[in-house]
Amino acid sequence: MQSPETFPASADEASLQLHPNGGLRHLLTLKNLQRDLLVDLLDAAQHFVTPNGSIAARSDSLHGYTIANLFFEPSTRTRASFDLAGKRLGADVLNLDVNASSRKKGESILDTIYTLQAMHVDIMVIRDASAGVPAYIAQNVEEHVSILNAGESDVSHPTQGLLDLLTIRQHFPDFAGLTVTIVGDIAHSRVARSAAHGLHTMGVSDIRLVSPAKLAPQADEMPFATLTDSLEEGLRDANVVMCLRIQRERIADLDGIPDVEDYYANYGITDARLAVAADDAIVMHPGPMNRGIEIESAVADSARSVITQQVSNGVAVRMAILERVVDTVTRR
Numbered sequence: 216m217q218s219p220e221t222f223p224a225s226a227d228e229a230s231l232q233l234h235p236n237g238g239l240r241h242l243l244t245l246k247n248l249q250r251d252l253l254v255d256l257l258d259a260a261q262h263f264v265t266p267n268g269s270i271a272a273r274s275d276s277l278h279g280y281t282i283a284n285l286f287f288e289p290s291t292r293t294r295a296s297f298d299l300a301g302k303r304l305g306a307d308v309l310n311l312d313v314n315a316s317s318r319k320k321g322e323s324i325l326d327t328i329y330t331l332q333a334m335h336v337d338i339m340v341i342r343d344a345s346a347g348v349p350a351y352i353a354q355n356v357e358e359h360v361s362i363l364n365a366g367e368s369d370v371s372h373p374t375q376g377l378l379d380l381l382t383i384r385q386h387f388p389d390f391a392g393l394t395v396t397i398v399g400d401i402a403h404s405r406v407a408r409s410a411a412h413g414l415h416t417m418g419v420s421d422i423r424l425v426s427p428a429k430l431a432p433q434a435d436e437m438p439f440a441t442l443t444d445s446l447e448e449g450l451r452d453a454n455v456v457m458c459l460r461i462q463r464e465r466i467a468d469l470d471g472i473p474d475v476e477d478y479y480a481n482y483g484i485t486d487a488r489l490a491v492a493a494d495d496a497i498v499m500h501p502g503p504m505n506r507g508i509e510i511e512s513a514v515a516d517s518a519r520s521v522i523t524q525q526v527s528n529g530v531a532v533r534m535a536i537l538e539r540v541v542d543t544v545t546r547r
């Protein structure tokens with residue numbers, strides 16, 4: 216799954232994603248996106264949220280457009296929700312089976328992209344294990360094509376960040392004053408990075424990153440957040456607790472990384488440990504979740520858990536993003 220190609224880090228990913236008309240053309244990162252834009256996207260997504268059991272929100276706003284889902288890493292939630300989002304907006308959706316694609320015969324990722332572009336694909340949704348891929352592709356596609364980052368190595372997962380913000384806002388409409396605690400393998404987590412940047416932009420002043428020392432991020436990477444290896448310290452009075460799995464597939468040297476029992480004993484989110492959190496604290500997990508490792512099964516299924524709500528919001532957020540980039544590219 217790891218791409219054999221290497222990709223230069225974009226000098227300015229944040230500005231690359233904006234069209235000359237000021238609109239959002241690509242979604243590559245939440246870092247440095249303006250608060251007003253995040254609020255607009257959350258508001259738009261909220262319109263697409265409907266309760267399970269009712270008819271899912273839909274429109275034909277993307278009728279005539281073609282979306283290609285290119286997942287060079289495994290996915291259940293992100294891929295399925297982009298697929299459903301595109302179809303519920305009336306687009307043609309191509310889910311390329313990358314394991315049976317000509318990349319296996321040595322075709323470069325850009326030649327794959329140019330091939331799809333020649334078939335009138337307007338939006339490409341990319342997940343890749345290599346850092347820099349979404350920005351690299353965004354710099355090389357035709358003007359009418361938009362690139363959406365669906366998970367980039369350990370760097371960024373902006374649609375996950377947006378669905379996390381939407382879920383938090385549904386419980387706590389005012390971000391100011393919230394304490395949000397992210398627990399787990401922060402070092403290798405694109406989810407943690409996108410969530411932390413989005414929360415910071417939305418005005419959350421108390422963002423806590425809790426992990427064993429070997430899974431901590433660089434001390435200066437997110438200067439707006441507090442780092443600790445103490446779960447109890449991190450959970451005290453927290454309003455939002457986000458659990459992460461250990462991304463063993465991204466760790467070359469597992470020496471010093473806690474084993475399953477050790478991790479659960481010290482960092483597993485259990486009902487007992489949540490006693491120090493705020494009374495109305497919610498528990499989140501981006502999935503896929505490992506019950507009995509990073510989260511007690513009873514907590515995952517408890518009234519505090521908003522994990523399935525996050526999944527539902529994922530479709531709504533991706534519908535909002537798809538509509539937004541089409542609106543940007545077609546706007547005069």
Ligand code: CP
Nearest residue numbers: 290291292293501502
């Ligand atoms: N949260 C997330 O990205 O899940 P998937 O890997 O299943 O898409």
